[in-house]
Every structure is written in structure tokens, then in C-alpha cells.
Amino acid sequence: MKHYKILVVDDEPANLQKLKRAFVEEYHVLSACSGEEALKILRAEPVDAIITDQKMPGMSGVELLEKSIGLNAEIIRIVLTGYTEVEDLIEAINTGRVYKYITKPWEPMNLRITLRKALEQLELTRENRRLSAELEKVNEKLRRENELLKSQVEAYFEPDNIIYKSRAMREILSLLSRVVQTDSTVLVQGETGTGKELVARYIHQKSRRANEIFIPVNCGAIAKELAESEFFGHVKGAFTGATAGKKGFFEMADRGTLFLDEIGEAPQDLQVKLLRVFEDSLIQPVGSQKPREVDVRIVASTNRNLREETEKGNFRQDLFYRINVFSIYIPPLRARKEDVRPLAEYFMRRMASQLNKKSLQLSPETIFIFENYHWPGNVRELENEVERMVILADGGLLMPDLISDPVRAGRNKARKSDSLKEQIGELEKRMILDTLNTCYQNKSQAARALGISRQTLITKLRKIQTIIASGNDSGQ
Ligand SMILES: Nc1ncnc2c1ncn2[C@@H]1O[C@H](COP(=O)(O)OP(=O)(O)OP(=O)(O)O)[C@@H](O)[C@H]1O
Ligand SMILES: [Mg+2]
Structure with a gap:
């Protein structure tokens, strides 16, 4: 506690001595025998708390405390006062200019406890301020990083940078121009690396949803057991470990576009549930009784031949028909x-x-x-x-x-x-x-x-x- 500086003020030398003695073991104590002298000290160095007598010739204790606010608003302000003078202090206390008043005769123990509590509070305030400043800094950093990542992703997938010269690609783009403005589901097929994700982002950015979010989800990369909660979310307590509710991809993508990458890899259970959403635009978070409506545009992609997968029984036929509304095939580069x-x-x-x-x-x-x-x-x-x-x-x-x-x-x-x-x-x-x-x-x-x-x-x-x-x- 020695790092706290306490200023004690009293015009009577004996009282001043008593005040000093009460605190000197715990704190770094400064003393003054008048309001003027106290202000001089306050101007010269930072002080954490003032404990002052009220009745002094010249400047009163409350006047000193009021002036100290201008020098350091955070300082702890305690005034010692005779029982009969309390009335005069009420206003100063009510308006927060005085932290606490102690009536005389005071007990060193009481005064010490009062001060310790006030210092603890001060420490919390300072700590909070430090933490919020740090949080602010971290937030700022995250925001910058997020913006950087976003601009990198955008630059990487800048849809205006769909480069082509071939007739096949020209036809694809002209086909797309007819569907981008609608909410139709688009299925983008093609071998690996042909630009399916690029096309999906193009569709989103040319659509009326361009200012909303685009969420790409790799259907093959999500563990089967988690798929339902990942896609449709869950409510708090839906299963062990669900300590808070969570939004699924569909809700996150509300008003935007959900890109179901590698839809051919979606496990059978998920296929059934996806079909249901496509049919009525309703999702049901795990553990919830109430279905929620979502407004999501679906773009799906696959590098398998989905029709063939359907014929082989690996992909649900009803789901295939649902997503094969508007299908685009990007030919291989060769x-x-x-x-x-x-x-x-x-x-x-x-x-x-x-x-x-x-x-x-x-x-x-x-x-x-x-x-x-x-x-x-x-x-x-x-x-x-x-x-x-x-x-x-x-x-x-x-x-x-x-x-x-x-x-x-x-x-x-x-x-x-x-x-x-x-x-x-x-x-x-x-x-x-x-x-x-x-x-x-x-x-x-x-x-x-x-x-x-x-x-x-x-x-x-x-x-x-x-x-x-x-x-x-x-x-x-
Ligand atoms: N026409 C194009 N113009 C410019 N860049 C392209 C074009 N086609 C593909 N690319 C680039 O090639 C890379 C692969 O494209 P993308 O990720 O969209 O392919 P994909 O079909 O989704 O592949 P996968 O099936 O492996 O996921 C990306 O960096 C993309 O920007
Ligand atoms: Mg891809």
C-alpha cells in the first residue's frame, strides 16, 4: 500500500500529528497545515487521497476538496467534521464533491478502514479503465485485421476479375447475367480449381444481396454429428455443453447468400434437412420447438457429377431436383x-x-x-x-x-x-x-x-x- 500517497490537512499541530500517525505505517503520507499549503502540494505531485479537517482559518476543508477536483477529479476526498457542522456538508456530499465525512472524535481504526475501502474502489475504477482501454485497443486491432482479411479475400476473389476469352466462359457469364438478380438457387459444377467459388462470389456481388453477407460452407468438411447444429443452430441447453444458444449458417446468412461448397459430400442426414429448408425456408434450431424463417439465396457447387451420384444412390434425388434449378458447368481449363x-x-x-x-x-x-x-x-x-x-x-x-x-x-x-x-x-x-x-x-x-x-x-x-x-x- 506504500505506493499510495495520502495528504492529511489540519491547522492544529496535535491533530495533524495524530492523522499522520494513523496512516504512516501503511501509506506514503504528506501533510499540510492549511488549505493553501495543501493545494501547493497537490499541484506539485499526484496524490491518491486527501483527508482534511473542515474547520480551518482561511480555506475550509470542503473548499479545499472542491478546488482539488480541478487538479485531479479522481482523488479520494474525506472530510473530518464536528457533529454539529454536518448540516453544512450535506450539499457537498450529495453532489459528490466529498467522498465521505467522518465525525469527530474519530477512531484511527475507522478512518483506516474507510480509506482502504475508498482506495479499493479507486483501484477498481483504474483497473476498469485500463481494461477498457486495452479492450478498445484489441477491438481496434481486430477491426483492422478483419478489414485487411476482407479486402484480401475480396481482392483474391474480385469477381470483376473473372478472366476469360473462350466462348464457353462468355456463354456462362451471359447465362449468369440472367440469373444473378433473381433469388434462384444456382448449382455450379466443374472440376477442382475451375473457379466455382469465384463464380459463386460473382453471383452474390452482382445480386441485390451484394451488401449482405456471403458465407461459404464446405459441406464435406463438417463432422456428421455437428452438421445439424452448425447449419441450423441450437438453443441454450439443447445438449450437454450447449451453454449458450448459437446461430447456424442459415441464420447467419439471413438476407445474404449461403455457398454450399461440395454439396455432393453432404452426409445423408444433412441432405434430408437441407431439402426441408429449401422447400419452406424454415429452419429449426436443435432443441427448439419453433421454426424460424430465413431469407437465404443458395449457391451450391460440386466437382462430382451430381446426376450420376444421384443415379448411384449417393445423393438424394429430391434434393438434386431442388438445387438443379439453374445449373452451370464450368469446363476444365484444357x-x-x-x-x-x-x-x-x-x-x-x-x-x-x-x-x-x-x-x-x-x-x-x-x-x-x-x-x-x-x-x-x-x-x-x-x-x-x-x-x-x-x-x-x-x-x-x-x-x-x-x-x-x-x-x-x-x-x-x-x-x-x-x-x-x-x-x-x-x-x-x-x-x-x-x-x-x-x-x-x-x-x-x-x-x-x-x-x-x-x-x-x-x-x-x-x-x-x-x-x-x-x-x-x-x-x-
Ligand atoms: N476465370 C478466372 N479468372 C481469374 N481467376 C480465376 C478464374 N477461375 C479461377 N480463378 C482462380 O483460381 C483459383 C481457384 O478457383 P476456385 O477456388 O474458385 O475454384 P473451385 O472450382 O472452387 O475449386 P475447388 O473445387 O478445388 O474448390 C482461385 O484463386 C480463383 O481466383
Ligand atoms: Mg472451391
Whole structure:
């Protein structure tokens, strides 16, 4: 307690001595024999508490305390007063200018307890202030971090940066322009890394919900047992450990967009419950009797062929029909070669500006290799490849020697070891499968696009399927 400074004030030397004696063991004590002297001390150094006699020649105790407020509003103000003078102090006490009055004759013990309580309170006030300042700082930091992350995510997925040149992508965007303003569910299909999430964010940002939240949820990454509470929330006490209620993804996304990523991976139980929400827009938190209405736009994605999964019984047919209202298929990158170059250039520029490397360019050989590689990881793989090359590059042209082995080898493999017949077979297989994908698996349409009859297509497909099934697929 020695770090607290106490100022005692009394005009009578004997009383002053008694006051000093009462506190000197516990605190750092300063003394003054008049109000004026006390103010001088207060101006010179910080003091935690004043204990003053009321009746003094010149300045009274209460007057001193009132003046002290101007110097330090927080100071503890205690006045010692004769029993008959209490009336005069009532107003000062009521307006908070005096913390406490003690009537004379006072007991050292009482006075010590009073002061200790007041100091404890003062300490709490200071501690609270410190904590709120710290909290404010932490909040400020979190807010800044949050903004930074948001801007990074936005920059990363800046939907205006959907880069394309191919007809396939142009058609997708024109198709999207018709659906973005509605609340229709959109199903985005495509291989891994083709840009399904990018398209989902594009839909959200072009919709009337753009100012609301976009919540991406990976349906395959949520433990089966937790799925219901994660999606629909729970009320307090719904199960052991549910010490507080919690909102689920649907409620969090209210008025915004919920992106159900990898919906093909959703466990069966969840599929049933999702279907129910899609049907009536009502959710029921775990442990609650009352359904709640939500206004959520759904965009779902899958890299599996959902129709096929449905036929195999892995995905509920009724749910499939619900989400297959407006379906978009993003072709793999190898099926839209025209996009390779603009994408590579875009990723190169973005990375170069991040690393402050100027005037980089893709060499024609590099572009050739890129355009002829089959990109199993699609745009994401191209993005990683280009970023890696930019990191390694010293400047100038990005030559093929910077290309990673798998990408270079992927292209060379077919050239060196395979016979012409095998290569033609491989090319035919690719063209057929890609065209089928682009035509949403519609065989007549695909056959027309390939310039062969439907029957020929079916025969060829059967052959391809036998090769794939027997494990002789040399494709990937
Ligand atoms: N047309 C495009 N223009 C610019 N960037 C693209 C384009 N398509 C994809 N990308 C980028 O490629 C990366 C992969 O895209 P995204 O995550 O949207 O793919 P995805 O289909 O959701 O993949 P997965 O199935 O693996 O989740 C992202 O960094 C994305 O910004
Ligand atoms: Mg994704």
C-alpha cells in the first residue's frame, strides 16, 4: 500500500500529528497545515487521497476538496467534521464533491478502514479503465485485421476479375447475367480449381444481396454429428455443453447468400434437412420447438457429377431436383485453351506487382507449353505455376526453364513414349469427354458438336468406359 500517497490537512499541530500517525505505517503520507499549503502540494505531485479537517482559518476543508477536483477529479476526498457542522456538508456530499465525512472524535481504526475501502474502489475504477482501454485497443486491432482479411479475400476473389476469352466462359457469364438478380438457387459444377467459388462470389456481388453477407460452407468438411447444429443452430441447453444458444449458417446468412461448397459430400442426414429448408425456408434450431424463417439465396457447387451420384444412390434425388434449378458447368481449363494465356498473364502481373518485379513477360514457348498441358488442377494449378515462376524469375521473359517438372513432363510424356495411334486415341477421348461436359452430358448435342452421329458417339463412349474401367487409362 506504500505506493499510495495520502495528504492529511489540519491547522492544529496535535491533530495533524495524530492523522499522520494513523496512516504512516501503511501509506506514503504528506501533510499540510492549511488549505493553501495543501493545494501547493497537490499541484506539485499526484496524490491518491486527501483527508482534511473542515474547520480551518482561511480555506475550509470542503473548499479545499472542491478546488482539488480541478487538479485531479479522481482523488479520494474525506472530510473530518464536528457533529454539529454536518448540516453544512450535506450539499457537498450529495453532489459528490466529498467522498465521505467522518465525525469527530474519530477512531484511527475507522478512518483506516474507510480509506482502504475508498482506495479499493479507486483501484477498481483504474483497473476498469485500463481494461477498457486495452479492450478498445484489441477491438481496434481486430477491426483492422478483419478489414485487411476482407479486402484480401475480396481482392483474391474480385469477381470483376473473372478472366476469360473462350466462348464457353462468355456463354456462362451471359447465362449468369440472367440469373444473378433473381433469388434462384444456382448449382455450379466443374472440376477442382475451375473457379466455382469465384463464380459463386460473382453471383452474390452482382445480386441485390451484394451488401449482405456471403458465407461459404464446405459441406464435406463438417463432422456428421455437428452438421445439424452448425447449419441450423441450437438453443441454450439443447445438449450437454450447449451453454449458450448459437446461430447456424442459415441464420447467419439471413438476407445474404449461403455457398454450399461440395454439396455432393453432404452426409445423408444433412441432405434430408437441407431439402426441408429449401422447400419452406424454415429452419429449426436443435432443441427448439419453433421454426424460424430465413431469407437465404443458395449457391451450391460440386466437382462430382451430381446426376450420376444421384443415379448411384449417393445423393438424394429430391434434393438434386431442388438445387438443379439453374445449373452451370464450368469446363476444365484444357477444354478452353483460349483462356490459358490471358489467365497466365493476369496471374503473372498480379504476382509481379506483389513482389515489385516489373516488366515480366511470358515467352512464346512458355505459352505454347501452357496451352498444351492438360492442367488436372485447372486454373488453380496454372495460378500456382505462374506464381512460382514469377518468384524464381530475375526479370524479363519467363522462359520454359522456369516451368516446374510435372508441367513440362506432362506435355512431353505424350510426345515421346506414345505411338501416333495412342495419341490420337487420347485426343479423341479428351474431345469426347470435354464436349459431353460442355453439353451437360447431353449426347445428341455433343454428337452434333463433334460432327459425328449419336450412335458413333455412344459406341466410342462405351470403348472409353471399358478402357477407364480396366484401369488402362493413360489420360491423367
Ligand atoms: N476465370 C478466372 N479468372 C481469374 N481467376 C480465376 C478464374 N477461375 C479461377 N480463378 C482462380 O483460381 C483459383 C481457384 O478457383 P476456385 O477456388 O474458385 O475454384 P473451385 O472450382 O472452387 O475449386 P475447388 O473445387 O478445388 O474448390 C482461385 O484463386 C480463383 O481466383
Ligand atoms: Mg472451391
